[in-house]
Amino acid sequence: MSVMSLQAQRAATMAGQADLELHQLVKRYGTGVRAPMAVDHIGLTIKAGAYCCLLGPSGCGKTSTLRMIAGHEEVSAGDIVLGGRNITYLPASARGTAMMFQSYALFPHLSAVDNVAFSLKMRGVDKATRTDKAMDLLQRVSLAHLAERKPAEMSGGQQQRVALARALITEPRVLLLDEPLSALDPFLRIKMRAELKAWQKSLGMTFIHVTHSQEEAMALADQVVVMNAGRIEQEGNPHEVFNAPRTEFVARFIGGHNVIPHEGGQLAVRIDKTELSREHVPVDAAGGLTATVTGVEYQGTYVLITLACSALPDDGELNVMLSEAVFDASPWSVGDTARVFWCPQDEHRLAA
Known part of the structure; x- marks a missing residue:
């Protein structure tokens, strides 16, 4: 040319x-x-x-x-x-x-x-x-x-x-x-x-x-x-x-988000903005869902934790991305019970 x-x-x-x-x-x-x-x-x-x-x-x-x-x-x-x-x-x-x-x-x-x-x-x-x-x-x-x-x-x-x-x-x-x-x-x-x-x-x-x-x-x-x-x-x-995924389909297909029912609608929260605790969650946090660890997958720079939560429809799955350093400081194993939470400013409301 x-x-x-x-x-x-x-x-x-x-x-x-x-x-x-x-x-x-x-x-x-x-x-x-x-x-x-x-x-x-x-x-x-x-x-x-x-x-x-x-x-x-x-x-x-x-x-x-x-x-x-x-x-x-x-x-x-x-x-x-x-x-x-x-x-x-x-x-x-x-x-x-x-x-x-x-x-x-x-x-x-x-x-x-x-x-x-x-x-x-x-x-x-x-x-x-x-x-x-x-x-x-x-x-x-x-x-x-x-x-x-x-x-x-x-x-x-x-x-x-x-x-x-x-x-x-x-x-x-x-x-x-x-x-x-x-x-x-x-x-x-x-x-x-x-x-x-x-x-x-x-x-x-x-x-x-x-x-x-x-x-x-x-x-x-x-x-x-x-x-x-x-x-x-x-x-x-x-x-x-x-x-800012517009719908549940986009949030799930693009990946990297948890979809959470909320007040007659749904929220998306990025998995790298979702956190885990073994006991209490901060008073200013959102969520506080109780879940069970079902998978731990090492990804190099981070560890992907998969959890099942009975409070979500069909025992919905949650994912949490922890840095390698955070995981090494407090490892999680399959079968552990966790409290899942996030900051309110990290919530994104999805269209119906």
Whole structure:
């Protein structure tokens, strides 16, 4: 990709010309208005140049949403607008988007450079031009030295970078990523997270990334969109979503919170703000629930204590995160009885 094309793309992004808007977007699998909805009238704006993660469990509608944006699934109702242009019914190749598939979908019989150049070949670009452009992108993702290797001769991380270069060669406004890190081992996954974020920042391009990993979304996203049963439960930056979950579903799915019934509603309290005592709790504390330790899990810098509390619905589970030093000073064992408490200012009320 030439310096001029990157500068032009970034200028367009900075001018706000490539915001992506979803207007009452619906996806039904089946015929008729009574067919079940995989995506249920969602509305969302993703600002130009943002790194957005669609986060949720399997079947929540996140991949269907991504595929509708890409043009790989038909829209049942609603509109998709990119940079003020309605792209809802345009073919995938005319949308200004590119998709990087979970499986990478590389052609096994083609070299890395030919895989990257393939879409330009289909557009009739001459071999010299498309090869030069493909080599520029392979250089950008530090794979020029492997240009002649076939996918089977490369590691998973190298294949991923080839797939990324192939997606970028058409100079899309929006790059769509369908669980791109799920096939990688944990060490490489962390490394590739950093690389994806760095590439997104250097390109100034909008990335929309589907994942079921809370950790991945928190590490990468400027904008987290939590989905459940085809709808958006909450949207915001990672700090907002983690510290102020809107609903019980978000608090439990994002993790790191205890959900406590309170005065006809529910509270969320972060597990690292939840404390344990063997006897009395401070007079200004909230909670004071009696619970039984059911699990002790060493996590390195902290110890995760799991407890069962009969005062909660269905003998609800509580979790408490203790620093290694605090735990070592006063260890807990399975079967111990504990009093669970927290500071009132650490409570967060959830929507009904």
